[in-house]
Amino acid sequence: MAETQSAAAPHKDERIREISSVRKALIRPELGAICGTILVFMFFIAIAGDSGMFAPEGIINWGTVSAQFAIIAVGACLLMIAGEFDLSVGSMIGFSGIMIALMTVHWGFPTWIAILVAIALALAIGALNGYLVMKTSLPSFIVTLAFLYILRGLTIFISIATTRKTIIGGVREAAEGDPIAWLFGGKVFSGLFVWLADMGVVGKFVAGPRAGQPVVEGIPMLMIWAIALIVFGHFLLTRTRFGNWIFASGGDAQAARYVGVPVNRVKILMFMFSAFCATIFATCQVMEFGSAAADRGLLKEFEAIISVVIGGALLTGGYGSVVGAALGALIFGVVQQGLFFAGVESSLFRVFLGVILLLAVILNTYIRRMITGER
Amino acid sequence: MAETQSAAAPHKDERIREISSVRKALIRPELGAICGTILVFMFFIAIAGDSGMFAPEGIINWGTVSAQFAIIAVGACLLMIAGEFDLSVGSMIGFSGIMIALMTVHWGFPTWIAILVAIALALAIGALNGYLVMKTSLPSFIVTLAFLYILRGLTIFISIATTRKTIIGGVREAAEGDPIAWLFGGKVFSGLFVWLADMGVVGKFVAGPRAGQPVVEGIPMLMIWAIALIVFGHFLLTRTRFGNWIFASGGDAQAARYVGVPVNRVKILMFMFSAFCATIFATCQVMEFGSAAADRGLLKEFEAIISVVIGGALLTGGYGSVVGAALGALIFGVVQQGLFFAGVESSLFRVFLGVILLLAVILNTYIRRMITGER
Amino acid sequence: APAAAEGERFVLVSHAPDSDSWWNTIKNAIAVAGEQMNVEVEYRNPPTGDLADMARIIEQATASNPDGIIATIADYDVLSGPISDAVAKGIPVITINSGTIEQSKQLGALMHVGQPEYDAGKGAGEKAKAAGVTQFLCVNHYITNPASVERCQGYADALGVELGNQMIDSGQDPSEIKSKVMAHLQTNPDTNGILTLGPTSAHPTLAALDELGKSGTIHFGTFDISSEIADAIKSDVIAFAIDQQPYLQGYLPVVILTNLARYGVVPGNSINSGPGFVTKDNIALVEEYAGEYR
Amino acid sequence: MSDTLIELIDIEKHFGPVIALAGVSVSVRAGECHCLLGDNGAGKSTFIKTMSGVHKQTKGKILMEGKEVSFDSPRDAMEAGIATVYQDLAMIPLMSVTRNFWMGREPRKRFGPFKFFDFAEANEVTMTEMAKMGIRLRSPEQAVGTLSGGERQTVAISRAVYFGAKVLILDEPTSALGVRQTSNVLATIDKVRNKGIGVVFITHNVRHAMAVGDRFTVLNRGKTLGTAARGEIKAEELQDLMAGGQELAELEGSLGGTV
Amino acid sequence: MSDTLIELIDIEKHFGPVIALAGVSVSVRAGECHCLLGDNGAGKSTFIKTMSGVHKQTKGKILMEGKEVSFDSPRDAMEAGIATVYQDLAMIPLMSVTRNFWMGREPRKRFGPFKFFDFAEANEVTMTEMAKMGIRLRSPEQAVGTLSGGERQTVAISRAVYFGAKVLILDEPTSALGVRQTSNVLATIDKVRNKGIGVVFITHNVRHAMAVGDRFTVLNRGKTLGTAARGEIKAEELQDLMAGGQELAELEGSLGGTV
Numbered sequence A, B: 001m002a003e004t005q006s007a008a009a010p011h012k013d014e015r016i017r018e019i020s021s022v023r024k025a026l027i028r029p030e031l032g033a034i035c036g037t038i039l040v041f042m043f044f045i046a047i048a049g050d051s052g053m054f055a056p057e058g059i060i061n062w063g064t065v066s067a068q069f070a071i072i073a074v075g076a077c078l079l080m081i082a083g084e085f086d087l088s089v090g091s092m093i094g095f096s097g098i099m100i101a102l103m104t105v106h107w108g109f110p111t112w113i114a115i116l117v118a119i120a121l122a123l124a125i126g127a128l129n130g131y132l133v134m135k136t137s138l139p140s141f142i143v144t145l146a147f148l149y150i151l152r153g154l155t156i157f158i159s160i161a162t163t164r165k166t167i168i169g170g171v172r173e174a175a176e177g178d179p180i181a182w183l184f185g186g187k188v189f190s191g192l193f194v195w196l197a198d199m200g201v202v203g204k205f206v207a208g209p210r211a212g213q214p215v216v217e218g219i220p221m222l223m224i225w226a227i228a229l230i231v232f233g234h235f236l237l238t239r240t241r242f243g244n245w246i247f248a249s250g251g252d253a254q255a256a257r258y259v260g261v262p263v264n265r266v267k268i269l270m271f272m273f274s275a276f277c278a279t280i281f282a283t284c285q286v287m288e289f290g291s292a293a294a295d296r297g298l299l300k301e302f303e304a305i306i307s308v309v310i311g312g313a314l315l316t317g318g319y320g321s322v323v324g325a326a327l328g329a330l331i332f333g334v335v336q337q338g339l340f341f342a343g344v345e346s347s348l349f350r351v352f353l354g355v356i357l358l359l360a361v362i363l364n365t366y367i368r369r370m371i372t373g374e375r
Numbered sequence C: 001a002p003a004a005a006e007g008e009r010f011v012l013v014s015h016a017p018d019s020d021s022w023w024n025t026i027k028n029a030i031a032v033a034g035e036q037m038n039v040e041v042e043y044r045n046p047p048t049g050d051l052a053d054m055a056r057i058i059e060q061a062t063a064s065n066p067d068g069i070i071a072t073i074a075d076y077d078v079l080s081g082p083i084s085d086a087v088a089k090g091i092p093v094i095t096i097n098s099g100t101i102e103q104s105k106q107l108g109a110l111m112h113v114g115q116p117e118y119d120a121g122k123g124a125g126e127k128a129k130a131a132g133v134t135q136f137l138c139v140n141h142y143i144t145n146p147a148s149v150e151r152c153q154g155y156a157d158a159l160g161v162e163l164g165n166q167m168i169d170s171g172q173d174p175s176e177i178k179s180k181v182m183a184h185l186q187t188n189p190d191t192n193g194i195l196t197l198g199p200t201s202a203h204p205t206l207a208a209l210d211e212l213g214k215s216g217t218i219h220f221g222t223f224d225i226s227s228e229i230a231d232a233i234k235s236d237v238i239a240f241a242i243d244q245q246p247y248l249q250g251y252l253p254v255v256i257l258t259n260l261a262r263y264g265v266v267p268g269n270s271i272n273s274g275p276g277f278v279t280k281d282n283i284a285l286v287e288e289y290a291g292e293y294r
Numbered sequence D, E: 001m002s003d004t005l006i007e008l009i010d011i012e013k014h015f016g017p018v019i020a021l022a023g024v025s026v027s028v029r030a031g032e033c034h035c036l037l038g039d040n041g042a043g044k045s046t047f048i049k050t051m052s053g054v055h056k057q058t059k060g061k062i063l064m065e066g067k068e069v070s071f072d073s074p075r076d077a078m079e080a081g082i083a084t085v086y087q088d089l090a091m092i093p094l095m096s097v098t099r100n101f102w103m104g105r106e107p108r109k110r111f112g113p114f115k116f117f118d119f120a121e122a123n124e125v126t127m128t129e130m131a132k133m134g135i136r137l138r139s140p141e142q143a144v145g146t147l148s149g150g151e152r153q154t155v156a157i158s159r160a161v162y163f164g165a166k167v168l169i170l171d172e173p174t175s176a177l178g179v180r181q182t183s184n185v186l187a188t189i190d191k192v193r194n195k196g197i198g199v200v201f202i203t204h205n206v207r208h209a210m211a212v213g214d215r216f217t218v219l220n221r222g223k224t225l226g227t228a229a230r231g232e233i234k235a236e237e238l239q240d241l242m243a244g245g246q247e248l249a250e251l252e253g254s255l256g257g258t259v
């Protein structure tokens, strides 16, 4: 009923109140997530402010968890804005991790080749996902649900068939001296933290094998990746032609197609990007912990979707923001770790998460209706 | 573009081929599932015919597994036809089970009261789910995803907080002599099987305290429940006014509302029915095994949805059949247990499942387009 | 003639989800035993670790008429029906891993090869108590599995303290486990004992301790062995690993069932495969085969 | 011809800050076709939705055959004899013609303690009713999605008529239809009117309105500009009123006054 | 006025068993408004979709300024200067006016090795172009969902014109619009035509066609019933042709011949 909305049109309509310009500047997709972030921080400063949660090592702690969520949330966000979603993210994480570990440890490939091959494989699977969705015009829920099972099954099967194990260790040793492995598992700015520790801003270990070193060794590459992907995703979405195509494909694929937007290409690329993010996640994890397990990433697809939805994106596509998704990931990470710092019974975390999700979407829906004139 | 379809209209249109009447009689929502069932049975008769899979106790085995899937699939099917879906089914199973066990074992309620209270609780939660979806007009994916987390979290929290365990045993002992417990955990037609065993059709136990009794004690109540729910669901959907309302609510809620169908009531009732089915599942399981665990039902929501989709229902609502969903559950159960009988590496089960799901939906989509004139 | 009886088929049913790496050792053991004895051994498990599914698998195994079934007693209530049905059908059953010898007897199984979870946890707790642990952290990566809670409970009981929130639900993601352990240790700096329930939680916990600079300062016990855990034992970060010698739990039942089928001989008593405590003293041999045969 | 079926007096309807209707009064008599005209967003749809129980008026009252009534749901309005055919939402394409026809008022057959949907009767009635409107169905189980737009519109109208509507409301039934289909619908309106049913017909097309209308009410920005009977007003005047008295002169110049 | 921009010769289009077009030839000249008329399902939409690269014709050829061309995607057709405005699918309501305006042809600004969407320019052009069409936007970032139907239609048309379309195709742009909005759209067509652009205008409303059309082609069941120039044919004849020569007589009787 598109035509019924003319009252919201600009010209001097006596039948509608004007919206104040302050309010107008405020209402943006990520507003809900911004409010949420502020509330969550206030809450935890109040109840866990003195628990070390906001000391440097505490910040690194929840920062890392949030960064993890953010990496997959960026992929899920762009894909969701393009109008699809991917339930196979979690299985993809497990699959990529095992592939890297298998190639390096079991087959003795150089680590950088293993990583590149894993990324290539992930891109191929993402493309297959997207191709099937486009070709059969089935809902992506079904197609990627099938891949959730297929990939997880293959991962377990391959790792058992080749190594008789479902956890493959020894990757760190194999990766030593590799030209690109540090890009995923390393830490940066160690010098800065030594300096900060000398200045007394950051504490030092007083006992144990690392006495004298700063308590924070450096910024994990995971966070750098998260920030890089967020910046990339944000610019891609809001500042480029391709970003406009992503919005268009998710908003109305047919309309976009008719004005010449290559919708299939856009969507397939977004499936590939989502698989790519999952692989980055997996690679960072494998490089940091030195081992890969076939059950990694379980239910991560939901966590990615939840972050994105908390961040204000619309499940049905065409609307959302990467910054919002990143804030969603931050909320997710802070709540999860914050409850630990606050000493709340840890099984209640899930209850909190569910409640926050509900509140966030209700708030976001309200904001979106104001922006888009939707009813 | 509704108006572009007049060529498919009945009257003597020279521009379209006639569809043969045999083909017309064949194409029905569950056709895909019927073909699938036949194929699956042929396949397993060929590769596992001599493994005991089709002996009486083998049939009871995969029959029970299929019945389990069928119980939740009926609920999911009606809900999906009504245009919504429920990701909290699995968590609901865990929750109901733990509630029953807690009430009977820990708090000493009579079993029948515990069961009734659990059902009442489930109906209330289902109603809450539905109410939130209707009230906020959020997608049911999000709302029930929130409840997936909330219910699972509560289940773990409650069981640990009260008993310091996540598994609660001793329900069978507590339920002894209860007037309705056998309705869920019992077996029927024992006499028939004794007779069959005497006839030599069914084997007998040869050792232990039960030597001389038939190997198949009876038909588990689980199957009776499954059949009852399938029959109920099928009649409700195809033969009653309310069934028409379910189709209408899922097909186009607004259109249905305008002709006076109480859409909100229909959808909320279907959420409640889905929760009810989950509780029946949980109760049968608890009564049969005598214990409840907080992790019961993990990922069962997907299995229910997969059964329904294999059975030909449309993820977006308004189209499907209970018989199809039941056949979907049968396929699911037979494949899962059949692979064990055939001795296939069990991790490959998921791969099979994913592939079957994909093939089934592609086939179903094709059939549906023929029936509904959709493009 | 014995030779003619070769090629028996046995089924081992575990409660572990697909991805539980600990069971590889048992899978390897049954492969070795199967080859040595020239029998066929199938491994079955519920994909998601749902015990109700496991009961169905035992029923399925029974229906396929094998020459013997090897099963864990992950939950006596759930499994008593299917296992005693199998026994009643005349199929020899050996129980392994979780469960107690009494339960095994009640089910009519031939014998039990394993180590009860609660007692294993308690054993770990006793060692910890001797080392002066007063406040601990039990990293439970699989909280929905009952056995995991029993281990933590046993540990707490041996120390004589309340379990309370010293057991954390860590989830299975390594980064999250690591972060949660770090968060817990930062907010509970008096913690002087850690129990992890397997490599899944042990590896990230090692990383967490390293990052906190607390490696070696906290008494650290774990279940099960892996190469990382072995290294940590050697470098004094982990005090001990409880090894129930899963290899035996897989190997012995196959050998025993084969001999029962061929010659009708069977040992009269249950076998305790553990608890073996792997410490720095006996690590050398363990290490070589960790994750595969140990 | 002059017995008033339904009378709406001073209806106001607000949606939050939006005032969609600011006091509209309209009455519908038996056997007349009352045309509701007006610009986009004038409030026509809102008005008829108030009449058919979808919205509840903010102010004003509804008299049904002289008695004040209050509709809380579309069901209430239907029970009172008001049937509405919406432009897009008339039918559910995935469902069969019979199921659509009876949707919300399914005939039932007792069977012991249970009541079942009486398909035998439903199918038969559907076929006859559709035949009366001149549509020959392949089978009553045919999905509505396989019908053409005009046919769907007709199913919706014949359904409303069959259920004994006293007032039949049609919201832009002709906007997407071709000439032939339009003629069909207009002819149907005529048939229905001759049965003594009051018809409310919304359209943007003055010709269509003039073809079947007995009275014309023009809405503008939520207010009524008055009601005129057939013969009292010319098509051109109506046209001017609908456009809200806009300076159409320059357009007309270039376009030849034929809009 | 007589230089032919695009010529479609003997176009056939089959969808599986359905023959949607069975040999249709139409040409469009610069600066003319060519009306495409016909019943529901006659094949009008299919025909213009072939023209704009959405469908690939089964048979027949397309000449663009005398040279044979082949469009594999809507993009190809756009590049060749064919812009299409679809009835429902013109705009994406969730996106801003600027983003919609430029969708598929976003202006870009170099920034080192990267190219960015040039919002400054895009916003400015959007505002001016919309102003030229007589629409004053609150802000170019306003979501299209907050515009009225007529306004949306205008955004779509001005977009097409701005991108230098040689041929502008409009598929039933007026069917849901009120009188004023319709006048606006018709006036816009007139403006566009005067710039030398060839316009293809699909409608069911003969009055609208007569108001702006220079030539009229009637389709019936996938075939063309011939093309007539303005003045060669009267509205009534056109009406008859569109209804496919149906016996409209009895309807007309009751309805006063004004359909």
Ligand SMILES: Nc1ncnc2c1ncn2[C@@H]1O[C@H](COP(=O)(O)OP(=O)(O)OP(=O)(O)O)[C@@H](O)[C@H]1O
Binding pocket: A003, A004, A005, A006, A007, A008, A375, D015, D018, D019, D020, D038, D039, D040, D041, D042, D043, D044, D045, D046, D047, E176, E178
């Ligand atoms: N649910 C709603 N919430 C807020 N505003 C609404 C709602 N429904 C309608 N409106 C507004 O009320 C006014 C009247 O709308 P209505 O749909 O009644 O117009 P109409 O006369 O039917 O127009 P058209 O000819 O385009 O169908 C419009 O300004 C519209 O934006």
Ligand SMILES: Nc1ncnc2c1ncn2[C@@H]1O[C@H](COP(=O)(O)OP(=O)(O)OP(=O)(O)O)[C@@H](O)[C@H]1O
Binding pocket: B003, B004, B005, B006, B007, B008, B375, D176, D178, E015, E018, E019, E020, E038, E039, E040, E041, E042, E043, E044, E045, E046, E047
């Ligand atoms: N994708 C498709 N697949 C199969 N048949 C189609 C398809 N698109 C159109 N048709 C058929 O082609 C014929 C012509 O349709 P088209 O949409 O071109 O008609 P139209 O003249 O635009 O009608 P209307 O005035 O109702 O818009 C119709 O019979 C329609 O059912």
Ligand SMILES: [Mg+2]
Binding pocket: A004, D044, D045, D046
């Ligand atoms: Mg309207």
Ligand SMILES: [Mg+2]
Binding pocket: B004, E044, E045, E046
């Ligand atoms: Mg068309």
